[in-house]
Amino acid sequence: MAEMILKHIYKKFDDGVMAVKDFHLDIKEKEFVIFVGPSGCGKSTTLRMIAGLEKISEGEFIIDGKRMNDVPSCDRDMAMVFQNYALYPHMSVYDNIAYSMKLKKVPKDEIREKVTDVANKLGLLEVLDRKPKELSGGQKQRVAMGRAIVRRPKVFLMDEPLSNLDAKLRNQMRTEISKLYQELDSTFIYVTHDQVEAMTLGTKIVVLKDGEIQQVATPQELYNHPANLFVAGFIGTPTMNIFEADCVMKNGVLHVKIGDALFKAPEKMAKILSDKDYIHHKIMVGVRAEDIRLSDTGEIVSQVQVYEMLGDYVHLYFEYAGQKITVRVPATIPVKREEVVKLTFDMDRVHLFDGTYGYRVGWQEDEAKIVL
Numbered sequence: 001m002a003e004m005i006l007k008h009i010y011k012k013f014d015d016g017v018m019a020v021k022d023f024h025l026d027i028k029e030k031e032f033v034i035f036v037g038p039s040g041c042g043k044s045t046t047l048r049m050i051a052g053l054e055k056i057s058e059g060e061f062i063i064d065g066k067r068m069n070d071v072p073s074c075d076r077d078m079a080m081v082f083q084n085y086a087l088y089p090h091m092s093v094y095d096n097i098a099y100s101m102k103l104k105k106v107p108k109d110e111i112r113e114k115v116t117d118v119a120n121k122l123g124l125l126e127v128l129d130r131k132p133k134e135l136s137g138g139q140k141q142r143v144a145m146g147r148a149i150v151r152r153p154k155v156f157l158m159d160e161p162l163s164n165l166d167a168k169l170r171n172q173m174r175t176e177i178s179k180l181y182q183e184l185d186s187t188f189i190y191v192t193h194d195q196v197e198a199m200t201l202g203t204k205i206v207v208l209k210d211g212e213i214q215q216v217a218t219p220q221e222l223y224n225h226p227a228n229l230f231v232a233g234f235i236g237t238p239t240m241n242i243f244e245a246d247c248v249m250k251n252g253v254l255h256v257k258i259g260d261a262l263f264k265a266p267e268k269m270a271k272i273l274s275d276k277d278y279i280h281h282k283i284m285v286g287v288r289a290e291d292i293r294l295s296d297t298g299e300i301v302s303q304v305q306v307y308e309m310l311g312d313y314v315h316l317y318f319e320y321a322g323q324k325i326t327v328r329v330p331a332t333i334p335v336k337r338e339e340v341v342k343l344t345f346d347m348d349r350v351h352l353f354d355g356t357y358g359y360r361v362g363w364q365e366d367e368a369k370i371v372l
């Protein structure tokens with residue numbers, strides 16, 4: 001299988017809910033594609049349409065030039081791993097993993113060899129004789145994964161497979177999935193609402209909101225150049241600081257004004273702001289917590305309201321011009337709660353968004369024109 005194309009796909013449920021709108025995406029061989037977005041944004045519905053478990057209302061699903069809309073789920077060479085594992089409770093781990101091969105009448109020796117190989121990969125050799133109820137959550141999850149792997153599908157579909165696990169197991173399984181992806185020659189399509197999972201696993205991330213794609217990008221591009229205010233606020237912890245700002249001229253130089261603070265715009269930014277006439281329109285300025293520094297010449301004067309120690313770095317919380325500001329600094333910087341400090345922005349890393357529509361106003365040198 002070389003390529004899947006979801007061509008302007010819509011899903012309208014019988015009750016009139018339009019769950020997916022104009023979803024258009026190319027998926028190349030061996031990509032790790034992530035669908036991420038808040039609850040109800042259409043992630044599972046899209047995945048289920050790919051799996052053939054949900055009918056496509058409008059648009060086309062193409063694999064290698066062939067229209068798949070009406071191809072039954074079982075003929076799609078895909079394996080799906082769900083959030084709730086769906087193991088057969090009366091069967092042993094061995095039989096759960098072997099089940100699909102038994103149905104296909106694969107010779108017993110071959111089944112044994114494949115189950116052992118997969119169990120070994122997933123660290124399940126010791127529990128092959130147990131029933132699902134005698135397993136931990138993580139082990140059950142691995143059995144579900146094993147069942148999918150023995151089928152050697154071209155495409156793995158996973159719908160929040162880790163959401164039932166505690167934080168530690170989730171991290172562990174995330175690494176396992178990553179390893180699996182490196183080892184197998186399959187395409188992965190993975191649904192999550194967890195942006196950390198999305199950023200660490202994906203090679204291509206699709207951010208969804210209300211059934212519509214907001215951005216398709218690599219993790220790095222998503223973080224560095226979010227396409228709109230929604231993506232900017234959704235990706236990254238802590239959440240990006242977003243300010244309403246005005247563009248003003250001072251001594252013939254364009255400045256961005258937030259509250260009373262004036263930030264000199266870098267040359268490229270100034271050019272784009274004046275070319276696009278933001279002198280007369282609202283602009284939003286986005287700054288990540290790590291792009292704000294404490295400095296004696298800082299433009300914003302404010303008092304530390306909360307000091308949050310997080311190991312080798314610290315989060316500081318401020319309020320300025322009716323707005324919360326989060327700053328991330330190394331733990332070695334001497335600062336304490338209630339201290340009044342000055343803050344400055346790394347202006348070369350500042351994001352701009354249209355104040356009315358929220359789309360990105362690109363200005364940075366390295367804004368990639370990556371075609372995914």
Ligand SMILES: Nc1ncnc2c1ncn2[C@@H]1O[C@H](COP(=O)(O)OP(=O)(O)OP(=O)(O)O)[C@@H](O)[C@H]1O
Pocket residue numbers: 013014015017018019037038039040041042043044045046193
């Ligand atoms: N069978 C159905 N009939 C009617 N509406 C549905 C059906 N299944 C899902 N929906 C609606 O479609 C929208 C998208 O649902 P979907 O399950 O795809 O969201 P999701 O992104 O997977 O959310 P979550 O993160 O909560 O799993 C929601 O508004 C949901 O209520």
Ligand SMILES: [Mg+2]
Pocket residue numbers: 043044045159
């Ligand atoms: Mg879902």
